[in-house]
Amino acid sequence: MVVRGMARAFVYPRLELTRWSPLRRLVKHRAFQFMLILPNLAVFVLVLAAAFLGTPVGNRNFAIIFVWIVWWAALIVLLIPLAGRIWCAMCPIPAPGEWLQRLAIVARRPGRPFTLGLSWPRALRNIWLQNGTFLAVALFSAIILTRPLATGIVLTLFIGLALLLSLLFERRVFCRYVCPVGGFIGLYAMVAPLELRVKDPQVCVTHKEKDCLRGNAKGYPCPWMAYPGNLWRNIDCGLCTECLKACPKENVGIFLRPFGQDLLLARAPGWKGRSLDEAYKAFIMLSCALIYSAVYTGPWGFLKEWANLSDPAGFALYAAGFLGLNLIGLPGVFLIAVALARWIARAEIPLRRLFVELAYALVPLGLTGWIAFTLSFVLVNISYAIPLLSDPLGRGWDLLGTASHPWTPYMPELVPLLQLPFLWLGLAVSIGLAFRIAQQNLEDAAKARRALLPIASFMTLIVLLFQRLYLG
Amino acid sequence: MNTWGERCPGVRMRGTWFLVSGIGLLGFIAPVVGLALSLTPGRTPVVREIELLSQAFHYDPLQPGEAHTRHALGGRIEVRWGERVVLHLRAADTAHGFYLDGYGINRIVQPGEEVTIEFIAIRPGKFRFRCSETCGPLHPFMIGELVVTPNLPFYGSALGTIFLALAVVGRFWWLKREA
Ligand code: SF4
Ligand code: SF4
Ligand SMILES: [Cu+2]
Numbered sequence: 197m198v199v200r201g202m203a204r205a206f207v208y209p210r211l212e213l214t215r216w217s218p219l220r221r222l223v224k225h226r227a228f229q230f231m232l233i234l235p236n237l238a239v240f241v242l243v244l245a246a247a248f249l250g251t252p253v254g255n256r257n258f259a260i261i262f263v264w265i266v267w268w269a270a271l272i273v274l275l276i277p278l279a280g281r282i283w284c285a286m287c288p289i290p291a292p293g294e295w296l297q298r299l300a301i302v303a304r305r306p307g308r309p310f311t312l313g314l315s316w317p318r319a320l321r322n323i324w325l326q327n328g329t330f331l332a333v334a335l336f337s338a339i340i341l342t343r344p345l346a347t348g349i350v351l352t353l354f355i356g357l358a359l360l361l362s363l364l365f366e367r368r369v370f371c372r373y374v375c376p377v378g379g380f381i382g383l384y385a386m387v388a389p390l391e392l393r394v395k396d397p398q399v400c401v402t403h404k405e406k407d408c409l410r411g412n413a414k415g416y417p418c419p420w421m422a423y424p425g426n427l428w429r430n431i432d433c434g435l436c437t438e439c440l441k442a443c444p445k446e447n448v449g450i451f452l453r454p455f456g457q458d459l460l461l462a463r464a465p466g467w468k469g470r471s472l473d474e475a476y477k478a479f480i481m482l483s484c485a486l487i488y489s490a491v492y493t494g495p496w497g498f499l500k501e502w503a504n505l506s507d508p509a510g511f512a513l514y515a516a517g518f519l520g521l522n523l524i525g526l527p528g529v530f531l532i533a534v535a536l537a538r539w540i541a542r543a544e545i546p547l548r549r550l551f552v553e554l555a556y557a558l559v560p561l562g563l564t565g566w567i568a569f570t571l572s573f574v575l576v577n578i579s580y581a582i583p584l585l586s587d588p589l590g591r592g593w594d595l596l597g598t599a600s601h602p603w604t605p606y607m608p609e610l611v612p613l614l615q616l617p618f619l620w621l622g623l624a625v626s627i628g629l630a631f632r633i634a635q636q637n638l639e640d641a642a643k644a645r646r647a648l649l650p651i652a653s654f655m656t657l658i659v660l661l662f663q664r665l666y667l668g
Numbered sequence: 669m670n671t672w673g674e675r676c677p678g679v680r681m682r683g684t685w686f687l688v689s690g691i692g693l694l695g696f697i698a699p700v701v702g703l704a705l706s707l708t709p710g711r712t713p714v715v716r717e718i719e720l721l722s723q724a725f726h727y728d729p730l731q732p733g734e735a736h737t738r739h740a741l742g743g744r745i746e747v748r749w750g751e752r753v754v755l756h757l758r759a760a761d762t763a764h765g766f767y768l769d770g771y772g773i774n775r776i777v778q779p780g781e782e783v784t785i786e787f788i789a790i791r792p793g794k795f796r797f798r799c800s801e802t803c804g805p806l807h808p809f810m811i812g813e814l815v816v817t818p819n820l821p822f823y824g825s826a827l828g829t830i831f832l833a834l835a836v837v838g839r840f841w842w843l844k845r846e847a
Binding site for chain 2: 253254255256338339342343491492493494495496497498500501504573576577580603605608609612616619620623624627628631644645648649652653655656659660663664666667668
């Protein structure tokens with residue numbers, strides 16, 4: 197019998213997009229990633245200029261509106277669910293560091309990279325650090341999302357840290373292990389119907405030179421420290437296309453596939469299996485979506501004041517509640533659900549193991565929860581972007597004649613009707629995934645069915661909480 | 669062996685989805701219809717007067733004569749479906765706006781003045797009102813809630829969620845017994 201969830205050379209149907217030669221030529225071109233980064237870098241420079249030089253009024257500042265509404269909505273509603281880590285391929289933040297490391301922007305420069313080349317500490321080769329950096333940024337979100345200067349400082353810190361780390365360590369350790377955004381993009385990228393993988397893992401096994409790992413004249417060694425021959429999940433690949441360029445066997449491709457395949461994977465060669473750091477990422481993202489929905493779209497003025505650091509005691513309470521819910525509250529309730537599941541299924545598997553495994557079932561629900569939260573403010577506030585197109589730096593310009601466009605919420609009363617289908621989709625998919633994961637870990641389907649009851653109840657409760665905030 | 673179930677996954681899937689959507693729909697419609705029927709038409713229109721104090725970055729609804737408390741538990745106004753609502757809007761610190769979702773009402777109030785806003789709560793559900801006059805950093809999140817009871821969309825969709833969960837779990841409990 198085959199082990200369920202084992203990577204058996206891609207059990208799901210895949211359509212290789214790179215078979216289409218114009219696309220293959222495009223992604224194999226050395227300038228491909230640079231062309232993706234360039235427009236984003238241009239906007240990024242404008243964002244920094246607006247953040248430091250523009251008006252301090254958040255909703256009239258290009259940096260705030262284009263980062264936290266336009267970019268955020270595009271990222272969470274379109275880019276991640278449809279194309280996974282595609283943002284990581286076009287992100288301007290690690291670019292200066294990577295270019296300096298390579299002493300080249302587009303070309304494949306041979307020779308030693310410009311870096312101390314330390315290797316990343318083994319204890320940090322997981323996403324715990326990313327969980328921490330995300331929580332740190334998220335805790336101060338009410339400041340960062342509303343003050344251009346704060347946004348500017350945070351983005352500058354990111355780019356500075358990415359540069360520093362690229363000088364100290366090999367490759368893109370910032371993206372892989374530190375970036376607070378990279379952490380959840382990776383987690384939710386596993387849902388996406390797009391993947392970069394090898395066509396046939398067997399070819400890699402027999403290919404002794406492994407150009408993708410060492411790099412060759414056509415491509416750099418994988419900046420994300422992945423080995424395509426053992427690459428099974430989108431979380432591990434930054435879609436930089438270097439291996440696609442380097443592989444002499446033409447064994448790497450970009451594929452269309454059914455949604456969410458990486459979440460079904462239980463074991464694969466060269467992968468340690470589902471882990472607690474990623475499970476916690478799923479908890480943190482889910483609880484943050486709930487907390488943000490309450491703080492930003494709720495009517496509770498005191499919560500906004502606390503989050504806004506208006507009084508230190510209030511903020512201390514808020515911080516305790518925020519971290520408590522993220523790290524203890526939600527995982528704790530889930531642990532109780534898993535313990536119940538284990539008990540009524542009379543399962544042998546250790547509680548901790550089952551807890552980690554089943555946490556991955558929360559990924560689809562977390563993503564749709566974030567989409568629902570994003571929908572609650574994007575249609576209402578996207579019109580703030582219109583005048584800024586004409587006057588990005590707040591200098592009284594009117595480049596496109598839209599400078600005096602008023603704030604216009606689009607269909608705000610229909611937002612709950614848009615949120616509901618996403619929440620329901622997330623719930624249905626997450627329950628289905630929980631059943632599959634239970635099947636992988638419990639001895640038979642009957643046990644999996646019983647184990648499903650408390651887990652599905654937990655998920656239903658989460659959706660009801662979202663509904664209470666949005667409609668209740 | 670259940671060859672029918674084994675060989676025709678398409679048929680089985682369709683059955684499942686029929687069940688899921690059927691139950692979900694029922695869960696959504698039943699309470700809406702039930703509660704709508706229980707509302708007696710032609711009730712005498714009640715006028716609800718509410719004082720609404722806006723202050724960065726929230727709204728405090730007060731019953732007439734009630735003292736203002738700074739940390740009111742959320743700017744939430746509850747009225748019944750069909751009531752005529754009269755809001756007396758004031759601003760405590762700086763100019764604020766009042767934009768009511770679904771009603772197209774958009775007014776600005778300066779400190780020291782009182783703006784009266786009148787409308788009939790024509791639809792049940794939760795409608796947010798938002799500040800429409802830039803008033804500080806958290807201005808885009810300055811939000812209050814008008815809940816027109818009975819909140820049928822909430823109760824209906826909550827039941828829908830429960831039925832959906834039951835249907836999906838049920839799919840694994842019953843329809844896959846043979847598999
Ligand atoms: S170079 Fe190509 S064939 Fe060789 S190991 Fe890497 S991906 Fe596989
Ligand atoms: S696996 Fe290939 S595309 Fe993915 S990050 Fe590594 S080199 Fe880039
Ligand atoms: Cu305001």
